[in-house]
Amino acid sequence: MNATPPPEVGERRAVITGVGQSNVGRRIYEDPLAMTIDATLEAVEHAGLSLADIDGISTYPGNMNTPPGFSGVGVVELQDALRLELDWFSGGLELPGQLGAVANAVAAVSTGLANNVVCFRTVWEASAQGDKGRASVTMGGGGGTYRAQGFLQWTLPFGAASAANWIAMMANLHFHNHGTTREQLAWIALNARRNAQLNPKAIYTDEMTLDDYMSVRMISEPLCLYDCDVPADGSTAIVVSRAESAEGRSRAPVRIEAVGTALRGRPSWDQFDDLTTMALRDASAMMWERTDLTPGDVDVAELYDGFSFITLAWLEALGFCAHGEGGQFIDGGERIAREACGSSGGVALNTHGGQLSAGRLHGFGFLHEACLQLWGEAGERQCRRPDGGTPEVGIAAAGGGPLASSFLLTS
Amino acid sequence: MNADATADAGDETPFRVMPAVTVDNEHFWRGGAEGELRILRCARCAYWIHPPAPICPECLGRDVSPEAVSGEATVLSYTVNHQLWYPNLDPPYAVAIVQLPEQADLRLTTNIVNCEPSEVDFDMTVKVTFLEYPDSRGNVWLPMFEPAGEKDEGPGS
Numbered sequence A: 001m002n003a004t005p006p007p008e009v010g011e012r013r014a015v016i017t018g019v020g021q022s023n024v025g026r027r028i029y030e031d032p033l034a035m036t037i038d039a040t041l042e043a044v045e046h047a048g049l050s051l052a053d054i055d056g057i058s059t060y061p062g063n064m065n066t067p068p069g070f071s072g073v074g075v076v077e078l079q080d081a082l083r084l085e086l087d088w089f090s091g092g093l094e095l096p097g098q099l100g101a102v103a104n105a106v107a108a109v110s111t112g113l114a115n116n117v118v119c120f121r122t123v124w125e126a127s128a129q130g131d132k133g134r135a136s137v138t139m140g141g142g143g144g145t146y147r148a149q150g151f152l153q154w155t156l157p158f159g160a161a162s163a164a165n166w167i168a169m170m171a172n173l174h175f176h177n178h179g180t181t182r183e184q185l186a187w188i189a190l191n192a193r194r195n196a197q198l199n200p201k202a203i204y205t206d207e208m209t210l211d212d213y214m215s216v217r218m219i220s221e222p223l224c225l226y227d228c229d230v231p232a233d234g235s236t237a238i239v240v241s242r243a244e245s246a247e248g249r250s251r252a253p254v255r256i257e258a259v260g261t262a263l264r265g266r267p268s269w270d271q272f273d274d275l276t277t278m279a280l281r282d283a284s285a286m287m288w289e290r291t292d293l294t295p296g297d298v299d300v301a302e303l304y305d306g307f308s309f310i311t312l313a314w315l316e317a318l319g320f321c322a323h324g325e326g327g328q329f330i331d332g333g334e335r336i337a338r339e340a341c342g343s344s345g346g347v348a349l350n351t352h353g354g355q356l357s358a359g360r361l362h363g364f365g366f367l368h369e370a371c372l373q374l375w376g377e378a379g380e381r382q383c384r385r386p387d388g389g390t391p392e393v394g395i396a397a398a399g400g401g402p403l404a405s406s407f408l409l410t411s
Numbered sequence B: 001m002n003a004d005a006t007a008d009a010g011d012e013t014p015f016r017v018m019p020a021v022t023v024d025n026e027h028f029w030r031g032g033a034e035g036e037l038r039i040l041r042c043a044r045c046a047y048w049i050h051p052p053a054p055i056c057p058e059c060l061g062r063d064v065s066p067e068a069v070s071g072e073a074t075v076l077s078y079t080v081n082h083q084l085w086y087p088n089l090d091p092p093y094a095v096a097i098v099q100l101p102e103q104a105d106l107r108l109t110t111n112i113v114n115c116e117p118s119e120v121d122f123d124m125t126v127k128v129t130f131l132e133y134p135d136s137r138g139n140v141w142l143p144m145f146e147p148a149g150e151k152d153e154g155p156g157s
């Protein structure tokens, strides 16, 4: 934990030049590679580039043997489908959260290993679960020959099958220690639903009331169904480019002010020193160590909501409020509403509806949305600063438990 | 959840995912056969190591071996699970992270059994009780915890 800023913030050599996204939905039964190609071609065109300019690919988690729909497209398949000529590539699960794939690309571009990297995340969990039950969230629930290894051996035998159970114990402890309530936590979900109503790609857009939230069925106390994100099909792509190469384009790039990827303490869902903070505390600390900006400068925050409590923990970790005061901060919703963009004491949160309402694009949806907001290209859901201008500073953050990374972005 | 399920419980045995038992974790998953909750410990500095690892993170000693702990614990946090994840593992049931008194950072995820899930609370005093579970690759003794209120009335297992 450095007391002084590092001598060089190398991530500023990289910028984001384009974003793209496939169709998004519940059980749309589109081929994962086809969705990935849609997102990639849109992002490359959005960046003002051609496929010949792309010399890197970075993805999470790559094509691996994971529960149905969680993975499905790897580096090699996209490279071959588009006949890309790559100097650098990376795919894998063991990263600081899903956006760790983007952090890898930033590192590669900053060190000159690549000039323009397509980063992507493709999920087809909705379709896969439609066919095969909820196996993707129960991690090996298929029975038979499966035996749990690694961290899962310490939880699955006890019926703690899902991150819902692990996060619920963190949330419950936060409730116990800090007086946080379900009525407060509800505002993460209510805010997301309100924003989703302005997002044409969002999955759930029906109005949600506090009564709706309080009366829906419990999953794992204190988390109810509306505290859990919704499995989706979709692919999101982000183009990370060398900063010098992006000068003079028609669309100014989104600049990367600072990245946080720290893994400190004991990286485990049940061994972390303070169960109410998680690794996102340390990723956030690292990010702020690398910039002179402060939470008060941030206009929009797109923060992971695989479960609503993770978003509350991100708000605290990033310093929008003190640790333990997240419940009060979100209570009533004013300080996280889109109208809070650019205000002192508040921030526009999950302006596309988050994963709770817009669908689990698994981290990448947040970075996609942050970039659109900074470019002023978010359509009907575009946030405005009090002076009428587009947001100038944004955060995209993804991960929970022992996985986390955060990006501080400027226009 | 049927906390009394054993190897001969037949078709009613709830489905649980079993751990892959290896030489490195066997002391934990099978210590219950002798009624002991066993945790790896450093011979040089006496630090308890969980999950098991081949080195002591305190002194970097390599001489580590299992030792029985008291089996007492307190509830650090918990959740009452309401979702049916596995066949016959019927909700609601209480999942908890318990803190062992032997060391400040020694804790386990477990179930709190032999009481109503709604009776589980923070800082509750509990003690280990083993659930022998049938497994085709050799039975496993899952360390569960139950309220320790009747501490003097008999062995915990």
Ligand SMILES: [Zn+2]
Pocket: B042, B043, B044, B045, B046, B047, B056, B057, B058, B059, B060, B061
């Ligand atoms: Zn030692």
